[in-house]
Amino acid sequence: MKKIMVRLAIGAVLVSTGLAIGMMNSNAIEADGISSSPGSVEDPVVTKSYVDEQLAKLGGGSVGGGTTPGTDSALEVVTVPAGKTLMAGQGTEVIVRVGKAIAYSSDASGIADLxxxxxxxxxxAVPTNHLLLFPREGRGILPDPNQKNGLTVLVNGSYTLQ
Structure with missing residues (x-):
């Protein structure tokens, strides 16, 4: 019992000493000898709108929220009626979600099934839930003529229904 009490006392002294030293040395943490606080000259606060503005200047276009027609980067749900063909623009991505689709190409080349x-x-036949990439214009997908309903697809990029 005496040994346990001695060990507890030594442990308490060590913990107390560590806490005391830590409280006496409570200076700001410095990295490489440079102390900076957020918002100071060494570490300025930058807003998202400022970063977007600078990126737009570098890229010559808008960033986030504002897009030019035909270059929308959001997925769009499109219904392709029976008898119509979805003609995709260059670089357009399509995912067939509902229905059976057939690939269409105006030349011998095809559509990349990524x-x-x-x-x-x-x-x-175009498999459902596969990501398709249209490398050039003149290619598209159409509903299988053996089905009565059209297609539901997700489109990222430019397209027309013909």
Whole structure:
């Protein structure tokens, strides 16, 4: 019992000493000898609008919220009626969500199926929930003629319904 009391006393003294030293040395933490506080000249506070403005100056365009027509970067839900073809612009991404789709191409090349790692040429079935990339204009997707309903797709980029 006496040994336990001695160990507890030594532990209490060590903890108390550590706390006392820590409270006496409560200076600001310095990195590489430079002390700065947020908002000072060494560490200015920058707002999101300022960063967006500077990025827009560098890139020559707008950032966030403002987009130019035809370059919207948000996914859009599009319904393709039976008998119509969704013609995608260059660089457009499409995901077929509902319905059976057929690939369309005006030339021998096809549509890049990024999920499956394949090239979908004209007349091939497009798998649902696969990300498709249209490298050039003149390519698109249309509903399978054997189904009565159209398609529901997600589109990121420019497109037209023909």
């Amino acid at each position: 999920t499956g790692g394949t090239d979908l040429t004209k007349g091939k």
